[in-house]
Amino acid sequence: xxxxxxxxxxxxxxxxxxxxxxxxxxxxxxxxxxxxxxxxxxxxxxxxxxxxxxxxxxxxxxxxxxxxxxxxxxxxxxxxxxxxxxxxxxxxxxxxxxxxxxxxxxxxxxxxxxxxxxxxxxxxxxxxxxxxxxxxxxxxxxxxxxxxxxxxxxxxxxxxxxxxxxxxxxxxxxxxxxxxxxxxxxxxxxxxxxxxxxxxxxxxxxxxxxxxxxxxxxxxxxxxxxxxxxxxxxxxxxxxxxxxxxxxxxxxxxxxxxxxxxxxxxxxxxxxxxxxxxxxxxxxxxxxxxxxxxxxxxxxxxxxxxxxxxxxxxxxxxxxx
Amino acid sequence: xxxxxxxxxxxxxxxxxxxxxxxxxxxxxxxxxxxxxxxxxxxxxxxxxxxxxxxxxxxxxxxxxxxxxxxxxxxxxxxxxxxxxxxxxxxxxxxxxxxxxxxxxxxxxxxxxxxxxxxxxxxxxxxxxxxxxxxxxxxxxxxxxxxxxxxxxxxxxxxxxxxxxxxxxxxxxxxxxxxxxxxxxxxxxxxxxxxxxxxxxxxxxxxxxxxxxxxxxxxxxxxxxxxxxxxxxxxxxxxxxxxxxxxxxxxxxxxxxxxxxxxxxxxxxxxxxxxxxxxxxxxxxxxxxxxxxxxxxxxxxxxxxxxxxxxxxxxxxxxxxxxxxxxxxxxxxxxxxxxxxxxxxxxxxxxxxxxxxxxxxxxxxxxxxxxxxxxxxxxxx
Numbered sequence: 001x002x003x004x005x006x007x008x009x010x011x012x013x014x015x016x017x018x019x020x021x022x023x024x025x026x027x028x029x030x031x032x033x034x035x036x037x038x039x040x041x042x043x044x045x046x047x048x049x050x051x052x053x054x055x056x057x058x059x060x061x062x063x064x065x066x067x068x069x070x071x072x073x074x075x076x077x078x079x080x081x082x083x084x085x086x087x088x089x090x091x092x093x094x095x096x097x098x099x100x101x102x103x104x105x106x107x108x109x110x111x112x113x114x115x116x117x118x119x120x121x122x123x124x125x126x127x128x129x130x131x132x133x134x135x136x137x138x139x140x141x142x143x144x145x146x147x148x149x150x151x152x153x154x155x156x157x158x159x160x161x162x163x164x165x166x167x168x169x170x171x172x173x174x175x176x177x178x179x180x181x182x183x184x185x186x187x188x189x190x191x192x193x194x195x196x197x198x199x200x201x202x203x204x205x206x207x208x209x210x211x212x213x214x215x216x217x218x219x220x221x222x223x224x225x226x227x228x229x230x231x232x233x234x235x236x237x238x239x240x241x242x243x244x245x246x247x248x249x250x251x252x253x254x255x256x257x258x259x260x261x262x263x264x265x266x267x268x269x270x271x272x273x274x275x276x277x278x279x280x281x282x283x284x285x286x287x288x289x290x291x292x293x294x295x296x297x298x299x300x301x302x303x304x305x306x307x308x309x310x311x312x313x314x315x316x317x318x319x320x321x
Numbered sequence: 322x323x324x325x326x327x328x329x330x331x332x333x334x335x336x337x338x339x340x341x342x343x344x345x346x347x348x349x350x351x352x353x354x355x356x357x358x359x360x361x362x363x364x365x366x367x368x369x370x371x372x373x374x375x376x377x378x379x380x381x382x383x384x385x386x387x388x389x390x391x392x393x394x395x396x397x398x399x400x401x402x403x404x405x406x407x408x409x410x411x412x413x414x415x416x417x418x419x420x421x422x423x424x425x426x427x428x429x430x431x432x433x434x435x436x437x438x439x440x441x442x443x444x445x446x447x448x449x450x451x452x453x454x455x456x457x458x459x460x461x462x463x464x465x466x467x468x469x470x471x472x473x474x475x476x477x478x479x480x481x482x483x484x485x486x487x488x489x490x491x492x493x494x495x496x497x498x499x500x501x502x503x504x505x506x507x508x509x510x511x512x513x514x515x516x517x518x519x520x521x522x523x524x525x526x527x528x529x530x531x532x533x534x535x536x537x538x539x540x541x542x543x544x545x546x547x548x549x550x551x552x553x554x555x556x557x558x559x560x561x562x563x564x565x566x567x568x569x570x571x572x573x574x575x576x577x578x579x580x581x582x583x584x585x586x587x588x589x590x591x592x593x594x595x596x597x598x599x600x601x602x603x604x605x606x607x608x609x610x611x612x613x614x615x616x617x618x619x620x621x622x623x624x625x626x627x628x629x630x631x632x633x634x635x636x637x638x639x640x641x642x643x644x645x646x647x648x649x650x651x652x653x654x655x656x657x658x659x660x661x662x663x664x665x666x667x668x669x670x671x672x673x674x675x676x677x678x679x680x681x682x683x684x685x686x687x688x689x690x691x692x693x694x695x696x697x698x699x700x701x702x
Contacts, residue, residue, distance in 0.1 A: 022481075048481055054519055059470060059512030066474020069450075069459075070482070074474075090509075094467050097445070101460055104672035105449035138673050138681070162675035237679045 004174040006148035007037045009182070010155035011075065015045050021159055022067060024051040024060055025077030025113075034079055035115055035174050057087035064110045065095055073109045073159055081116040082125025088133070095164045096139030107162040111155075116144075117208050117258050118290075118305050119172035121298040127171075128295050129259035131206075134166040135236040135268070142235040143189060144168040146210040148178035150186070150233065157189035165189075168235070170208035190234040192242045198228035201315050202246040204269065205256040206232040209306065213256055216311040225315060235265055243269065244277050251282035252318045256306045261289030283321035286314045333592065334572050335562035339620045341628025348560075352571035359567075365635060367408065367566045368626045369643050371400035374424035375623060376647035377433055378597075380654055381423075381440070385601040389658050390440045394421045398564075398596030401622030402529050403499075404428065405569025406591070409577055410497060411490070412456070415479075417472035417498040420461040421529075425499070429456025433650075434657050436461070443664060465500070466507030469526065472498035473513045476522035476586075485523035486583025495523040495581040497573070503534025505550070506542045514554040514588070521585040525576045526551065528588070529563060531595035536608040551588025563591030564622040567629075594620070666692065 001009070014021045023038055029052035032039030042050035053060050057078060064074035078084045084091070091112060098108045118127040134142045141163050145151040151169070158165040187193055195210065196217055203213040210231045217227035228246045232238060247253045253273055255266035270285040288306045296304050334348045336356060345353060378396050385393040396403065399421065407428040410416070418425055427433055435448045439461060446460030462468035476496040479485045485493045500510060505528060517524050530547055532539050543550070551558030557579075561572040569591055576587035594617035598605050605614075627640070670685035 054515045056512040058509055059516050062470025063474030063516050066471040067478045070475045070478025093464050100672050101446035103447050107675045
């Protein structure tokens, strides 16, 4: 099943499971969203469960907060990553803090779905990686599935969470197919996962970067280097267990991400691994990131986004220590 | 020089003149029957609400000056708009204040000490809006205009759940949201009005135009009367003399009834004046004249209602009783503020999330150990 259909199926299951679940966003009704993730859902559940909202991101998130106060579980779609910023105050100053502000008396089970990241050759504001803004904000949970199976289950788990969840959907994966086991949940929402076993270097990443890491690991294998690959899945909180276990076995780690590197998730995870597994490390934790520039015009995204070669260059550097 | 304040135009609803005479403007005509039906006890209650909250407000301002509070946003001068609107609601209605609606909170049942706790730095909110004793009053919102979207979302939920518009006024619910002339420039309010109009929410937008956004006059926020903005979004919009508690009550009463009945959102602009500072950090003498302040002092909402009640034969005993209650409430808040304890440091780790979060729990434990490490040192020394 393609990733976007897995999300669609997960949303359908959540809508069918509770009439308190609402989808809201721009163009998510008859059109099914610009990525067709909500296709058919309005026809099935009606326009009071699947709302085509006015074109106003702060309005979408701010009214979702009020709807959550009224006992609903709203799932907001932000059309593209770069358009989340008009809603930034409502997400970071309001949504994230309501439970704290109310000393636990209110829960805010709101999910914000954001298609994010590059690889689709789009124009400005359509290919960004805003995850660090949200992982930096206490009160939010942030997750990003990288496979159709995770997409199916994680969206349902995010909707079931009593806390606000920023749900980052890697655009590059929407058309990727994979097995979806609708009978059994593989992992909890906030678990990281080893997706390939190896012995020499631990490669860690999230979202669309996981498949690039796997690609790099395959090439490294053919060159005699065994790489383990870990999918972070939950960006806040991070499940450090599998990452640290892996690094303690391999002694080396490379983190790869599309986002700019400075004060990024990769920086945080690298620092934590160095604090907690210092004596197991044979080399400093290395980071491979997008550059600290705005996401460039699409014709340059191939140079901007970390690819298997940039990851392998870091693997080689790690092995020289 | 033209005073940078808006003055009521002929379309403004006003019932009592500044000296308390009953002299309705033409725009007040549709509301006179409602006002006529008010009992003496209700009229006296309006006065009591205003007088008591002013005493509380003055006491809170003093407490801030004495270092007991971090900040205080005075409501001095805006009592009529707040009392009128709050008393116009039904028990099942929902309130989203900004951060100056002290009497609204009190009328609905919030213990004023809960507001003091916010301004003393003990909590960022702290009361549960849905606890019946708090009368569906949401916590103060300090980012201007943000709460208008929360109110609209809640009102959408009421409509979706058919908790309004059923035709049963005893059961139908509505939402009222407060904001100011400064906040009216914020994008969230415009988005809230778009959503409210689109979803025909059972909601009243209640703008208190107190003429100044800290030091910036209302003319910088809008070149058109602010109530007219509501019309642009397709909702009936009314200007009311916000220093006239009867007009404020009647206009809000009808607007809420219409909203509750499923007729969609309404906008009200209450023209009033913040006679004190924006907050205790502010110095209004730097930006406005004493002439301007005097002109508004002559329109004081409490004096106005007092004169009206006197003209209706209210007794001296009534006013003496209100004065005694006001003094008692002020004294009570002074005593209880002094009795407020501090906070355990552990409290900062509570309620960041509803489900346990490993990072927060880890830091809670680390900090507990860190603090405990000093206990040993103290014992040793």
